[in-house]
Amino acid sequence: MKDTLYTIPLTDAFKAEDECPFCFIYRNLEQDAISFTLGASYMEDDIREKTDALGFCKEHYKKLYDYGNRLGLAFILQTHYVALQKTLKSTLSHTRAQNLSLLQKLKKGAKVQSASTHTPATQKLNDTLSSCYVCSRIDYNFDRYIKTFFYLLTTNEEFKTLFINSKGFCLPHFTKLLEEAPYHLKEKDQTFFLEESQKKLQESLARIEEDLSWFIDKYDYRNSAAPWKNAKDAIPRGIQKLSGIYVQDEPFKETK
Ligand SMILES: [Zn+2]
Ligand SMILES: [Zn+2]
Numbered sequence: 001m002k003d004t005l006y007t008i009p010l011t012d013a014f015k016a017e018d019e020c021p022f023c024f025i026y027r028n029l030e031q032d033a034i035s036f037t038l039g040a041s042y043m044e045d046d047i048r049e050k051t052d053a054l055g056f057c058k059e060h061y062k063k064l065y066d067y068g069n070r071l072g073l074a075f076i077l078q079t080h081y082v083a084l085q086k087t088l089k090s091t092l093s094h095t096r097a098q099n100l101s102l103l104q105k106l107k108k109g110a111k112v113q114s115a116s117t118h119t120p121a122t123q124k125l126n127d128t129l130s131s132c133y134v135c136s137r138i139d140y141n142f143d144r145y146i147k148t149f150f151y152l153l154t155t156n157e158e159f160k161t162l163f164i165n166s167k168g169f170c171l172p173h174f175t176k177l178l179e180e181a182p183y184h185l186k187e188k189d190q191t192f193f194l195e196e197s198q199k200k201l202q203e204s205l206a207r208i209e210e211d212l213s214w215f216i217d218k219y220d221y222r223n224s225a226a227p228w229k230n231a232k233d234a235i236p237r238g239i240q241k242l243s244g245i246y247v248q249d250e251p252f253k254e255t256k
Pocket of ligand 2 (some may be wrong): 056057058059060132133134135136
């Protein structure tokens with residue numbers, strides 16, 4: 001198969017017995033993308049062209065700052081500032097005062113904002129705000145892991161067993177896989193995947209809820225000598241299952 005490159009890390013992620021193998025994959029990809037961005041690559045013209053154009057999202061500015069290599073980050077930011085000033089100049093030169101009708105003003109509070117209030121300038125500004133070089137690097141590889149996952153699920157018995165014995169996925173990755181399944185699986189395989197992953201999600205929610213209850217009960221002085229069972233890390237696992245993040249992780253830093 002052409003995605004052999006992705007098979008080993010994916011299998012390792014399932015063997016890690018994490019609350020979600022795709023969170024595990026995402027964290028590795030994110031760390032790779034951050035070390036790549038602030039590694040030697042930032043001096044390469046084609047990479048800098050991309051970081052100049054895309055910038056970064058809130059989360060990744062923070063993670064790049066925490067990583068170290070402040071000089072590298074200053075280089076990246078400085079040329080991004082140069083590029084941004086150029087784009088803003090042309091974007092904002094078309095900004096004009098708008099006369100909104102009463103109806104348009106009333107619609108402001110409505111869930112679906114009227115598209116007509118999006119001027120080309122605000123549209124472009126929103127595009128600038130939502131683009132991120134680190135996210136785009138992660139997304140590219142993450143999609144390939146999803147493809148590989150569905151491929152292995154239907155072609156490799158050993159991998160299928162790993163999936164069956166796993167703790168399933170976090171809610172965001174479960175949702176993502178549910179959306180993707182019809183593009184990669186035949187109907188029969190989709191049914192298997194849907195049933196199995198839903199069962200795992202329900203089991204996980206019940207299991208973590210029980211761990212959280214025991215965590216609370218442990219605060220009762222009568223239980224102080226009782227064993228923690230699986231409750232000690234119930235909060236970080238509980239948050240990961242809901243949101244796909246590792247709250248307990250220390251900031252990822254450059255190793256010299
Ligand atoms: Zn996840
Ligand atoms: Zn990002």
